[in-house]
Amino acid sequence: MTAQPMPCDKEELATLFLFDKLSDEQLARLCREGRVERVEPGYLYREGDDATCFYVLLQGTIVLSRRVGGDDVEVTRSSERGVYAGAFQAYVKGPEHARYQGSARVTEPSRLFVLPAETFAAIMRDWFPMAVHLLEGLFFGTQNTQRVVNQRERLLALGSLSAGLTHELNNPAAAAVRATSALRERVAGMRHKLGVIAAGPYRRDTLETLVGIQERTAEQVAKATPLSPLEAADREDALADWLDAHGIADGWQLAPTFVQAGLGTDWLDQVAAAVDEETFEGAVRWLNYTVETELLMNEIQDSTARISNLVDAAKQYSQLDRAPYQVADLHELLDSTLTMLSGKIGRDIRVVREYDRSLPRIPAYPGELNQVWTNLIDNAVAAMAGTGTLTVRTALDRDQFLVEIRDTGPGIPAEVRDRIFDPFFTTKPVGEGTGLGLAISWRIVVNRHHGSLHVESAPGDTAFQVRLPTTAEPSDAPA
Structure with missing residues (x-):
């Protein structure tokens, strides 16, 4: 940016709304310690640069913007004399506030009044000491309030997730x-029945045949596939009839277990051919214990595997054993969040995963992204009030990762759509929301990951779209 020094006229400064209550002596100090510059179109400063100056527009057009992904997104455009930008919080003490929080540029040759940040801070403290104390208190108070409520929001989410888990x-x-x-x-029954069989008139070759049938039966149980209720009922009737015809009392009680194991009348024919009529019923009941034992062991295996999967999902979700910034799999993060929220999602909401499995891994803060997915999915589930379709989609959108959370709820009213990312704004009843879930999500996506968070909404179709860069460096911005 090229800048041409120009004379500073205190009479001109007095016409600006910022300075119209100042005395001649104060205006003279502004001209003495500040300067007027004529600048050509271009950037005055960029987001993240050291905050060195306070700018006031005298003539021209100024544009303020924030970085979203790799782009500067326009926030404000003004040609009004007296609008200001730059280090206007220089009065706040501490080096953490010494960087520009956005970018500013002029779009035409413009005149600006410029004060060095240190001078601006000194003037503020000299002329308005009480106001500076109030503003500092407001600034830090707001920060502390937001920090506490952020922590509360995280604790509420953790409590909800813990209850669901x-x-x-x-x-x-x-x-x-x-x-x-x-x-x-x-097992106790099987031991008893085995004792009865051992004491009975079984020949050695008959026992060997029965043991062979038992082993094949166990293998068959492992391969059994679920049947529809109608198919299962038909097979149970056929088995019960077969057992009744062969003198097995209460065969209808044994039939459901055999059907669940995928065993039919052909299997019973093998058993009948291996033993004589006198010992047939004892052999069938002994094999029934075998089938029940295998089915119960399968149930235990499935249950413990489910527990193990939930624990793995909790570890993946919390990222407790991993570095804060790492290269992660988006789909693992999304799946772990869906698992953690499965209790809240419930049975009447259909979850559709439309994943592009060809996506590469993403450099990110996975634990923080999981917080984003939690907020967006939780809001979607709440919007659908227990019934509907939740769609989670991933794709590559030009040079960015796209994660879309879509629900079939009533939609977000147009009149509040522009405010949903504002801190403390909520449409939920008092006590049911802090209004920080989406604000936190926006900061994590935009500030921490240099991405973007956008919403499209209509009745029956609301989609939150998160776009993240495919390459990124760790960010110093707070979440």
């Missing part, structure tokens, strides 16, 4: 306990 863990754990208790009874 506890519920999800309790189901397979309870199933495993029930199956273990039943298994103990079946």
